[in-house]
Amino acid sequence: MYKVGITGGIGSGKTTVCKVFEVLGIPVFYADTEAKDIMMKDSLLIDGIKSTFGAASYFEDGKLNNKHIASIVFNNEAELTKLNALVHPAVFRAFDAWEETISSNVPYTLKEAALLFESGSYKMCDTTILVTAPLETKLKRVMQRDGVSAEQVKARMDRQLSDEEKAKLASHFITNDEEHSIIEQVLCLHRQFLLAAKSN
Ligand SMILES: CC(C)(COP(=O)(O)OP(=O)(O)OC[C@H]1O[C@@H](n2cnc3c(N)ncnc32)[C@H](O)[C@@H]1O)[C@@H](O)C(=O)NCCC(=O)NCCS
Numbered sequence: 001m002y003k004v005g006i007t008g009g010i011g012s013g014k015t016t017v018c019k020v021f022e023v024l025g026i027p028v029f030y031a032d033t034e035a036k037d038i039m040m041k042d043s044l045l046i047d048g049i050k051s052t053f054g055a056a057s058y059f060e061d062g063k064l065n066n067k068h069i070a071s072i073v074f075n076n077e078a079e080l081t082k083l084n085a086l087v088h089p090a091v092f093r094a095f096d097a098w099e100e101t102i103s104s105n106v107p108y109t110l111k112e113a114a115l116l117f118e119s120g121s122y123k124m125c126d127t128t129i130l131v132t133a134p135l136e137t138k139l140k141r142v143m144q145r146d147g148v149s150a151e152q153v154k155a156r157m158d159r160q161l162s163d164e165e166k167a168k169l170a171s172h173f174i175t176n177d178e179e180h181s182i183i184e185q186v187l188c189l190h191r192q193f194l195l196a197a198k199s200n
């Protein structure tokens with residue numbers, strides 16, 4: 001199966017872009033969503049997270065206390081490294097299992113991951129897309145969506161590669177600056193991926 005990795009900095013709009021690919025019938029694996037799902041289901045991982053970040057990492061009903069974990073890891077690189085080391089291998093396994101469920105009639109799949117380049121998972125993809133947007137736009141979007149401060153968004157940005165670094169590794173680009181049409185850009189890439197998948 002031809003695999004396309006898609007990434008972008010926080011608030012770039014990668015999930016929004018993926019929804020357009022979904023409308024075209026392309027299955028999308030959302031690594032960030034999957035990570036949080038696994039963190040509530042995998043008992044070994046839950047034990048690891050509790051012993052590393054404290055019992056307050058979960059509410060009494062078993063739901064993940066995102067704010068508690070975020071307040072620790074996005075202010076301390078060593079703590080974030082520990083979280084990534086616990087969670088990422090489980091997400092990689094979940095992606096492999098998901099791929100197995102995809103019908104062979106599907107031309108290609110998309111893997112959406114905030115840390116596609118940082119985690120090295122882009123190496124398992126046939127090609128990649130980087131979604132970009134101006135810094136102020138990204139800040140405004142996330143502050144509105146999550147009700148957080150500019151400092152909290154910047155703390156996460158500081159833990160991700162810059163767009164310049166990501167651009168060196170990316171094969172394709174989508175500009176989501178609210179001026180260029182994302183639908184047209186997605187359609188253009190979709191046509192290219194259909195051809196590439198056929199000759200794969
Ligand atoms: C720390 C957690 C609980 C905070 O949850 P929260 O609901 O606030 O954020 P959410 O998961 O929706 O992520 C929103 C954005 O934050 C950024 N972000 C998330 N995790 C990371 C990370 N490990 N490093 C850098 N940025 C990150 C990304 O841009 C992401 O799209 C959560 O992000 C988490 O469990 N992260 C570790 C797993 C991970 O690395 N996920 C991303 C790729 S699989």
Ligand SMILES: Nc1ncnc2c1ncn2[C@@H]1O[C@H](COP(=O)(O)OP(=O)(O)OP(=O)(O)O)[C@@H](O)[C@H]1O
Nearest residue numbers: 008009010011012013014015016114141145176178
């Ligand atoms: N072109 C656009 N026009 C208007 N709003 C947009 C556009 N693209 C994204 N948004 C909005 O910006 C917010 C962030 O977009 P989205 O969740 O797709 O970004 P993301 O890159 O997946 O973010 P994160 O890294 O936090 O998961 C959302 O509320 C979304 O609706």
